[in-house]
Amino acid sequence: MKEQIGVVPLGEVPTLAVEVIAANITAYYKLPADVLPMRPIPESTFDEARLKYNAGLLINKLDALDFEGYSKIVGVISRDMFIPIFNYVYGQAVQGGSLALISLFRLNRNADGSTPSTSLVFERAAKLALHELGHLFNLFHCNETKCIMHFSGVIEDLNKIPFYLCRDCARRLPR
Amino acid sequence: MEPKLRIMIVDDELIVRESLLYWFRKYGHEIDTAASGPEALEKIEQKPFQLLFVDIKMPGMDGLELLERVKKEYPDTLVVIITAHGSIESAARAMRAGASDYLLKPFKPEQLSLVMEKILSQQKITSDYHYVKGCLDQITRFENIIGQSPPMEKLYSLILEVAKSDASVLITGETGTGKELVAKAIHAKSPRAQLPFVAINCGALPDALMESELFGHRKGAFTGAEQSRKGFLEVVSGGTLFLDEIGDISAKMQVDLLRVLDDKTMFSVGSKTPVEVDFRLISATRKDLEKGIQEGEFREDFFYRINVIRVHLPSLRERKGDIPLLVDHFMAKYSHETTKHVDRIKSDAISLLTSYDWPGNVRELKNVVERAVVLSKSRTLGVEDFSFLRSGHAALSEPRTLKALQESHIQKVLEEQDWQITRSAEILGINRVSLHKFIKRSNLKKRA
Numbered sequence: 020m021k022e023q024i025g026v027v028p029l030g031e032v033p034t035l036a037v038e039v040i041a042a043n044i045t046a047y048y049k050l051p052a053d054v055l056p057m058r059p060i061p062e063s064t065f066d067e068a069r070l071k072y073n074a075g076l077l078i079n080k081l082d083a084l085d086f087e088g089y090s091k092i093v094g095v096i097s098r099d100m101f102i103p104i105f106n107y108v109y110g111q112a113v114q115g116g117s118l119a120l121i122s123l124f125r126l127n128r129n130a131d132g133s134t135p136s137t138s139l140v141f142e143r144a145a146k147l148a149l150h151e152l153g154h155l156f157n158l159f160h161c162n163e164t165k166c167i168m169h170f171s172g173v174i175e176d177l178n179k180i181p182f183y184l185c186r187d188c189a190r191r192l193p194r
Numbered sequence: 195m196e197p198k199l200r201i202m203i204v205d206d207e208l209i210v211r212e213s214l215l216y217w218f219r220k221y222g223h224e225i226d227t228a229a230s231g232p233e234a235l236e237k238i239e240q241k242p243f244q245l246l247f248v249d250i251k252m253p254g255m256d257g258l259e260l261l262e263r264v265k266k267e268y269p270d271t272l273v274v275i276i277t278a279h280g281s282i283e284s285a286a287r288a289m290r291a292g293a294s295d296y297l298l299k300p301f302k303p304e305q306l307s308l309v310m311e312k313i314l315s316q317q318k319i320t321s322d323y324h325y326v327k328g329c330l331d332q333i334t335r336f337e338n339i340i341g342q343s344p345p346m347e348k349l350y351s352l353i354l355e356v357a358k359s360d361a362s363v364l365i366t367g368e369t370g371t372g373k374e375l376v377a378k379a380i381h382a383k384s385p386r387a388q389l390p391f392v393a394i395n396c397g398a399l400p401d402a403l404m405e406s407e408l409f410g411h412r413k414g415a416f417t418g419a420e421q422s423r424k425g426f427l428e429v430v431s432g433g434t435l436f437l438d439e440i441g442d443i444s445a446k447m448q449v450d451l452l453r454v455l456d457d458k459t460m461f462s463v464g465s466k467t468p469v470e471v472d473f474r475l476i477s478a479t480r481k482d483l484e485k486g487i488q489e490g491e492f493r494e495d496f497f498y499r500i501n502v503i504r505v506h507l508p509s510l511r512e513r514k515g516d517i518p519l520l521v522d523h524f525m526a527k528y529s530h531e532t533t534k535h536v537d538r539i540k541s542d543a544i545s546l547l548t549s550y551d552w553p554g555n556v557r558e559l560k561n562v563v564e565r566a567v568v569l570s571k572s573r574t575l576g577v578e579d580f581s582f583l584r585s586g587h588a589a590l591s592e593p594r595t596l597k598a599l600q601e602s603h604i605q606k607v608l609e610e611q612d613w614q615i616t617r618s619a620e621i622l623g624i625n626r627v628s629l630h631k632f633i634k635r636s637n638l639k640k641r642a
Binding site: 075102104105108109159160170 | 210212213216217219220221276300301302303304305306307308
């Protein structure tokens with residue numbers, strides 16, 4: 020099946036953000052990426068105790084939806100997400116699978132508490148999507164700081180990493 | 195690229211195991227999971243893990259108990275404790291027991307990243323340690339001969355001394371003691387080291403073939419000699435000739451070789467032209483050649499020619515202190531060859547191996563360890579892996595000569611009869627005088 024990427028807003032997400040994400044996927048992975056119609060957030064994935072959405076459950080819900088004609092799906096949500104062992108996650112992907120999810124919630128704030136420019140928020144969103152999509156292509160976290168697959172634990176790390184893959188990761192990318 | 199680790203997540207909650215499993219997969223680490231302490235121990239016994247993430251609160255064996263067991267039995271394995279119910283007391287106990295870190299669930303992704311950075315640097319220290327240990331292990335070897343017991347230290351010094359000279363060497367020792375290794379070591383340390391080392395097992399060759407192999411032959415020298423062929427004495431040219439089982443060569447071959455050693459020249463079979471030869475001779479035997487001379491089987495003049503320097507190899511019985519070192523070496527060798535993870539041996543198994551007499555010496559030990567590694571179902575060898583040895587243990591430890599067997603039997607009967615000579619003589623079917631004479635001749639004494 021030819022690779023065709025779908026970018027799906029879950030609930031209310033700025034239109035420009037998903038368009039920037041799709042454009043960057045096409046630019047850096049050289050793959051066609053479409054913005055798909057918005058899907059509602061499954062409220063059953065909200066955890067009352069942690070007041071966040073469970074990323075694992077959201078991925079399961081995405082899996083149950085039909086995205087015919089798309090080999091890989093990147094979901095975009097404006098709410099905060101977690102997985103059971105972590106307080107929060109920026110994104111989640113099934114290694115080597117077809118579903119990834121990113122959250123814009125923590126991208127709207129700098130480490131010092133200030134508000135970033137909209138363009139910087141979109142840049143962060145695009146990097147997150149490119150990173151999680153890399154996991155769908157079975158790329159692992161990379162030790163090279165100049166690589167989109169380098170793990171970003173905090174927002175400053177995300178600012179520092181580039182949009183592109185390092186040479187090693189690019190070589191591992193399936194053709 | 196970041197080094198990849200073999201990690202196990204031990205938690206009774208499936209959701210935690212899966213979360214961490216997916217997380218670590220993103221780094222390309224090899225991940226396994228266990229829902230309880232006993233399951234984790236079972237898995238570690240099968241193959242080594244470099245890192246364990248262990249939850250404290252688990253039914254049955256709790257995480258701290260598992261940590262203590264792991265640190266005791268597998269000290270190289272790093273353990274990170276994860277808990278949703280943190281307390282200063284449990285954190286202190288975990289760190290005292292050797293935990294590498296302590297994380298409170300849920301934690302921030304960057305906290306786990308920091309822990310992993312720390313773990314990887316600890317892991318590097320462990321790898322460096324193993325590298326240095328490997329270098330030290332090399333020190334306990336001498337030209338592939340393994341051992342650091344006093345008899346072996348003496349042997350190494352002797353080899354170094356012997357290597358300097360060009361005199362003929364006779365290596366004696368029981369079968370399986372490594373006579374060829376010692377011959378190679380002498381060659382490697384000698385001024386002839388860059389020249390050929392040619393080994394011939396005299397016991398394996400019939401006389402005619404031996405002659406042709408050593409001296410070579412001219413075309414047409416005998417039926418089937420369709421081409422001229424150089425013999426080993428010529429091929430060795432300046433190097434070392436090692437004749438193993440020299441005690442097995444015929445009287446004619448002894449004369450032929452004696453002539454070569456005296457004249458430094460030889461004739462190919464079928465040739466009348468002398469060829470100059472230059473080699474150093476190292477011979478080896480498990481036989482008692484002096485006895486062979488007395489019985490007329492071995493030429494005295496040839497014996498003195500090959501026995502200029504005598505190197506006697508200790509049996510494994512005489513250097514039992516080297517057994518753990520040798521076992522480690524063979525275990526690593528066969529684990530590598532069979533790609534099985536067998537890297538540990540229990541102390542009672544070492545005790546069993548040390549108590550055995552090893553009539554086949556290092557060769558027998560090598561075969562025993564190989565068999566145990568091949569058949570082992572876990573990474574640790576135990577007494578049960580050597581049970582085949584134990585069944586033959588008593589029989590093989592018994593005396594192997596008739597005389598020794600006779601002495602041992604008479605001693606046994608005397609002990610059973612509390613050294614009552616008349617009763618013992620009756621049981622043995624000999625008269626009292628003969629028994630007294632035997633006791634005196636064999637110097638038998640009542641055991642304490």
